[in-house]
Amino acid sequence: MRPGTLWPGRAPRLLDAPVINPFKTLLRTSKRSGKRQASAILLLQRIWQPPEPKTKGAKTRAKPLRRKVSRSTLRPTRPEPGTFVDGLFSSPHGKLAYKLYTPTGSSRRRLPLVVMLHGCGQSAADFAVGTDMNKLADERGFLVLYPQQSTSANLGRCWNWHSPLDQKRGSGEPAIIAALTAHIISTSKANSTRVYIAGISAGGAAAAIIAAAYPDLYIAAGVHSGLAVGEVRTLRGALSAMRNGPRAAGVTKTARPPPCIVFHGDQDRVVHPSNASGFLSHLLRSSPRSLTSRTQRGRSSGGREFTRTVYGYGLRDVLLEDWTVHGSGHAWSGGSPAGSHTDPAGPDASREMIRFFLARKRLVAKVPRTRAGA
Structure with missing residues (x-):
C-alpha cells in the first residue's frame, strides 16, 4: 500500500452518543452477586444497543445448510456463488447459529475463509452490513463466516471473553467456534491454509x-x-480493563501470538484506547529477539487522521500492525453507515485487514480435530 492511499468514505455520523458511566453502577454492592452480574450484562447491552438499520440489505432466499452432518457421509458442497445462508451448528460444547457468505463468481478452487465476530448487541447480519465484508469478498474472492451469539449464552449477545471457561483451547466458545470453522472448511471446500479471524469490541477480544x-x-x-x-x-x-486499560505487563515469557492487525479510535469511550498497547506488550514478552518498527501518518479520504505502526523482524516478517484512528470512537473504521457502530470517515479497516490476511498462508495445511472440542 502506498503511504496516504486509502479508500473513499462518507461523512461521519455521530459516533459517541451520550453514554452513562457504567462502571460505578456495575460494581455497586448487591445482596446477591448473581443479581449484580445480570445487571452488568444488561447495562453492557444498553451501552452497545445498535440503532435500527437505515437500510435493509436485499434478502436472498437460499436453502439453509444442514444442521446435523455425519462425518461418515459428509460430502463437500459449497453453497451457490453470491449466497448468504443461515446455519445452525452443534458441538459437544453447545449450539451456534451462523451466516455464511459465498462470493459471486467463485470457482471450484478452494477459497480463503474469514471468520467475523460481532460486538455486544449486534447480530451477524448487522455486522456484515456495517463492515461491508461481503462486498470485499466478491472483490477479492473469499468466504465469510459470521457466528451469531445467542441471548441464552449472554443476555447482551456479547462473546464471553472475560470468562475462564471461554479463554482456552478445548473449552467453551473457543472450542465451539473452532469446531464450526473446521466444519465450514470441510463442507464449503475452504482453503485450510488461509483461515483468519477478526472481530470488534467483545468480538475482537474473543478473536484474539x-x-x-x-x-x-x-x-x-x-x-x-x-x-x-x-x-x-x-x-x-x-x-476495569475497559475503563482503565490493561494492567502493567510483567516480564514473564509467553507463547508467540499469531500475526495481528489492530484498529482503535483514540476517542473510544467504551474500551479504553490504551488497550491497543496490550498487543505490543504481549508480542515483546514472546519475542526471542528485538523487534523493528516503522511508522506512517496520514489522512483518510473521509478526513480522519491516522497513525499506523508496523512491528516485526525486518520489512517482510510483520507480526503486528497497529492503527490508531484519531478522532474516532467505538466504531468500525471506514464501515458503512447502514450498519451499527461504524465510522465511515475513517480508513477502511475491512480492506486493510484483508490485505494483511491474504498476504499470509500456512505452508502445510493443518486442521485440528475439533469434534470432541480438542
Missing part, C-alpha cells in the same frame, strides 16, 4: 483469544476496538 488458542487453525487475527489476551478472569476485571 481464539487465534492464540488455535494457532494450527487460524493464520492471523484482526482486532478492532478490543482487548489483547491477558489476565482478565472476571466481569469486574473486564470492566
Whole structure:
C-alpha cells in the first residue's frame, strides 16, 4: 500500500452518543452477586444497543445448510456463488447459529475463509452490513463466516471473553467456534491454509483469544476496538480493563501470538484506547529477539487522521500492525453507515485487514480435530 492511499468514505455520523458511566453502577454492592452480574450484562447491552438499520440489505432466499452432518457421509458442497445462508451448528460444547457468505463468481478452487465476530448487541447480519465484508469478498474472492451469539449464552449477545471457561483451547466458545470453522472448511471446500479471524469490541477480544488458542487453525487475527489476551478472569476485571486499560505487563515469557492487525479510535469511550498497547506488550514478552518498527501518518479520504505502526523482524516478517484512528470512537473504521457502530470517515479497516490476511498462508495445511472440542 502506498503511504496516504486509502479508500473513499462518507461523512461521519455521530459516533459517541451520550453514554452513562457504567462502571460505578456495575460494581455497586448487591445482596446477591448473581443479581449484580445480570445487571452488568444488561447495562453492557444498553451501552452497545445498535440503532435500527437505515437500510435493509436485499434478502436472498437460499436453502439453509444442514444442521446435523455425519462425518461418515459428509460430502463437500459449497453453497451457490453470491449466497448468504443461515446455519445452525452443534458441538459437544453447545449450539451456534451462523451466516455464511459465498462470493459471486467463485470457482471450484478452494477459497480463503474469514471468520467475523460481532460486538455486544449486534447480530451477524448487522455486522456484515456495517463492515461491508461481503462486498470485499466478491472483490477479492473469499468466504465469510459470521457466528451469531445467542441471548441464552449472554443476555447482551456479547462473546464471553472475560470468562475462564471461554479463554482456552478445548473449552467453551473457543472450542465451539473452532469446531464450526473446521466444519465450514470441510463442507464449503475452504482453503485450510488461509483461515483468519477478526472481530470488534467483545468480538475482537474473543478473536484474539481464539487465534492464540488455535494457532494450527487460524493464520492471523484482526482486532478492532478490543482487548489483547491477558489476565482478565472476571466481569469486574473486564470492566476495569475497559475503563482503565490493561494492567502493567510483567516480564514473564509467553507463547508467540499469531500475526495481528489492530484498529482503535483514540476517542473510544467504551474500551479504553490504551488497550491497543496490550498487543505490543504481549508480542515483546514472546519475542526471542528485538523487534523493528516503522511508522506512517496520514489522512483518510473521509478526513480522519491516522497513525499506523508496523512491528516485526525486518520489512517482510510483520507480526503486528497497529492503527490508531484519531478522532474516532467505538466504531468500525471506514464501515458503512447502514450498519451499527461504524465510522465511515475513517480508513477502511475491512480492506486493510484483508490485505494483511491474504498476504499470509500456512505452508502445510493443518486442521485440528475439533469434534470432541480438542
